[in-house]
Amino acid sequence: STSSTEKFYRIPEGKGPHSVGCTDLMTENAVEGSFLRLYYPAYDATDIEEARWIPDKEYYQGLSDFLNMYRVVGERLFHYYVGSVTCPAKSNAAFKPEEKYPLLVFSHGLGAFRTIYSAICIEMASQGFIVAAVEHRDESASATYYCKRRSVSESQEESMPSMEKEWIYYRKLKTGEEERCLRHKQVQQRAQECIKALNLILKINSGEEVTNVLHSDFDWNSLKDSVDTSRIAVMGHSFGGATVIESLSKEIRFRCGIALDVWMLPVGDDICQNSVQQPLLFINSEKFQWAENILKIKKLISNDTNKKMITIKGSVHQSFPDFTFVSGGIIARFFKLKGEIDPNEAIDISNRASLAFLQKHLSLKKDFDQWDSLVDGIGANVIPGTNIDTSPAEPDPCF
Numbered sequence: 115s116t117s118s119t120e121k122f123y124r125i126p127e128g129k130g131p132h133s134v135g136c137t138d139l140m141t142e143n144a145v146e147g148s149f150l151r152l153y154y155p156a157y158d159a160t161d162i163e164e165a166r167w168i169p170d171k172e173y174y175q176g177l178s179d180f181l182n183m184y185r186v187v188g189e190r191l192f193h194y195y196v197g198s199v200t201c202p203a204k205s206n207a208a209f210k211p212e213e214k215y216p217l218l219v220f221s222h223g224l225g226a227f228r229t230i231y232s233a234i235c236i237e238m239a240s241q242g243f244i245v246a247a248v249e250h251r252d253e254s255a256s257a258t259y260y261c262k263r264r265s266v267s268e269s270q271e272e273s274m275p276s277m278e279k280e281w282i283y284y285r286k287l288k289t290g291e292e293e294r295c296l297r298h299k300q301v302q303q304r305a306q307e308c309i310k311a312l313n314l315i316l317k318i319n320s321g322e323e324v325t326n327v328l329h330s331d332f333d334w335n336s337l338k339d340s341v342d343t344s345r346i347a348v349m350g351h352s353f354g355g356a357t358v359i360e361s362l363s364k365e366i367r368f369r370c371g372i373a374l375d376v377w378m379l380p381v382g383d384d385i386c387q388n389s390v391q392q393p394l395l396f397i398n399s400e401k402f403q404w405a406e407n408i409l410k411i412k413k414l415i416s417n418d419t420n421k422k423m424i425t426i427k428g429s430v431h432q433s434f435p436d437f438t439f440v441s442g443g444i445i446a447r448f449f450k451l452k453g454e455i456d457p458n459e460a461i462d463i464s465n466r467a468s469l470a471f472l473q474k475h476l477s478l479k480k481d482f483d484q485w486d487s488l489v490d491g492i493g494a495n496v497i498p499g500t501n502i503d504t505s506p507a508e509p510d511p512c513f
């Protein structure tokens with residue numbers, strides 16, 4: 115309704131030729147397993163409903179903790195405003211084996227989790243990618259869980275499901291705790307989880323049976339021989355951008371990477387051009403970045419023509435996660451969830467530049483090269499490099 119201040123918005127649908135499905139996969143019953151939401155090209159299915167955007171109320175509790183709100187307040191607020199929001203992907207829709215699809219592993223930011231970058235993941239899937247949005251268990255997510263098998267005695271009781279969800283919530287910095295040290299440890303775990311997700315998808319592609327502890331009627335065998343195993347990339351937002359850098363430096367099968375508004379603190383100071391051999395695209399917002407962060411990015415890019423940076427004018431840090439679409443009014447303004455640029459316009463620039471970069475470095479045979487100019491920072495609302503001034507402060511001539 116347009117009358118209330120909190121107007122209701124939708125997460126934008128994919129613009130590519132494919133309908134999109136999504137399904138959740140969790141392996142093993144322990145924190146060492148993989149947990150991801152898969153977005154994929156699907157057969158049209160008008161009879162299948164859209165997936166829930168935030169699937170468990172514990173995510174509301176986690177978000178409240180992360181945002182320093184009281185849980186009872188946060189949980190009700192989130193439930194009221196976004197409890198009924200779905201993402202434009204059909205839940206467990208049948209996978210459409212048409213060609214071998216390139217694979218994209220996506221890493222979420224601090225305080226986020228696997229489902230809230232669906233505008234990006236759904237667009238990529240609609241354009242013919244299989245997208246594995248991992249949920250990290252490094253305590254950087256607002257909330258996440260793993261499944262534990264109940265003891266025999268417990269599950270004997272009536273209506274006791276055999277599995278129980280063990281929730282892990284966002285770990286706040288302890289007083290006096292060195293942030294760099296915690297984040298450097300977490301980014302190592304995050305990279306390992308991206309590599310584990312890559313190996314899991316490759317295992318499924320080879321036809322091996324995998325146990326999904328989340329029982330859904332999605333047919334994982336339909337993915338057999340559908341992944342283009344030579345065309346794999348990694349993408350992430352903010353802390354997830356640092357995870358991209360760490361993952362590329364550790365796993366050569368990630369052929370290239372895209373870091374959205376990267377947070378460089380978790381990346382060691384010893385970072386240099388040789389840390390990452392693969393092509394890497396930095397897509398920054400105008401408002402989030404600062405000189406020290408940009409200097410670390412520039413050290414990594416140095417003079418490598420395969421490493422590029424562009425900035426989307428009028429965008430903010432929250433222009434990449436989905437809240438920029440589903441929020442409005444005072445909440446959006448208070449938390450700076452939208453920039454001056456229209457959220458759909460900003461995500462289109464980011465997605466088109468990403469697609470052009472992926473076509474170039476994964477040698478895709480699509481028409482994404484139509485957006486090559488964006489990767490060079492040429493086009494409306496985009497600039498090459500950064501708006502942040504990093505020139506050393508001139509000594510004041512008066513002293």
Ligand SMILES: CCN(CC)CCN(C[C@]12C[C@](c3ccc(C(F)(F)F)cc3)(C1)C2)C(=O)Cn1c(SCc2ccc(F)cc2)nc(=O)c2c1C=CC2
Nearest residue numbers: 180181182223224225226351352353354377435437441449
């Ligand atoms: C006070 C907490 N304080 C913790 C260090 C800073 C909190 N903060 C700024 C916020 C996230 C904000 C946000 C979101 C979402 C609503 C909502 F109401 F719409 F849900 C509201 C308010 C509060 C904007 C950030 O951390 C920014 N940020 C993020 S934001 C990723 C995210 C998380 C949850 C989401 F729901 C959506 C997106 N990912 C990173 O990797 C990094 C940073 C900073 C450095 C590295």
